[in-house]
Amino acid sequence: MKAVVLAAGEGTRMRPLTATVPKPMLPVADRPLVAHTLDAAIDAGVDEFVLVVGYESDAVVEHFGESRRGVPINYATQTERAGTADAVATAREYLDGPFAVLNGDNLYDSAAIGQLLESGPAIGAIEVANPSNYGVLETAGERVESIVEKPAKPPTNLANAGAYVFPEEAAGWLEVPESERGEHEITDVLAKTVDEYAVTPVVMDRWMDVGRPWELLEANEWKLGERDRRLAGDVSDDAKITGDVVVEEGATVESGVVIEGPATIRAGASVGPNAYVRGATLIGEEASVGHAVEIKNSVLMAGATVGHLSYVGDSVLGRDVNFGAGTTVANLRHDDEPVEFTVKGKRVSTERRKFGVVLADGVKTGINTSLYPGVKLSQNATTTPGEVVERDR
């Protein structure tokens, strides 16, 4: 079956990490986020993709080219971010039978995608504790009756997990009116499908929507945790490496380093001497972690440098970020309240007791900079030596 994978979004909630990189290309373990979507679909039996691209599309097209693991990829360009139904409509010329639709910023369990493909018209669902925050499936036996958006009284605890199999006919139903938030939404196409066909709910064991920076950390926790230990790089005999740690070929781990997995050290990266890396951490390609640095539960993107005497916890450091010696990230509030973060101009709770900072590509800190929890710095921002950064800039 063909799968339409939606990867045209702008990722506004993920700013400033998406200033130049489209969200589907943000790193999750050893590959871009959307590569996990494609791989789950390939493992489930999808035999052709239509990848809908838009925002910063060149990065996606250049990375994936014409196929992935032998499965052809066609590209459809969505010129305006007019909604998920509009995104699927841009792929229409490639559709010639029942088709799957997956979100390029969701992590799926591939067994469930396989079940979805076999179930005919179907929708992926995930059991959640707080269904009122989601689109919720109303079911009758093995059939979906309707989807209700953010209901006050949820009919089930099954949330819409953004994975669908539509009948061929649905390709003709993609012209839906604008929703309240001004988008043409795939859920309206689904509503029509539910009216016309028996749509099966397929409950997934695991699923994640990666929308905000701390969810990028959680996505990495998931995918780093699935990787088996492999030390292919140049690892000093004096390094102590425990758990599922991958040191890729071309990466260096020097003397006195302690790494507690899961962690991945990508090709060209160097760690140490005397550094401590722990708790679901990704050290990106060509990144560098030096002497007396501790990195915990964080993502360092390609080329990021944390040279000496620094602490980075529960944080995302963009490409080529550079930490002056002694830069320290605070990741816990003294009042023990969840750390807040500004998403699209609004302060929201990350619902995490521990959360550090989100630094866009090219940020440089002066020596002994202190960064408050939940701070984000935009592309190429700098701090002065000894500065205490409490607010975003």
Ligand code: TTP
């Ligand atoms: P969203 O997560 O709603 O949008 P987004 O990814 O742009 O993020 P943000 O809200 O932070 O700006 O989109 C769900 C999926 O659909 C995601 O994979 C992107 C994709 N999408 C498109 O391809 N085209 C669109 O017009 C929209 C709205 C989304």
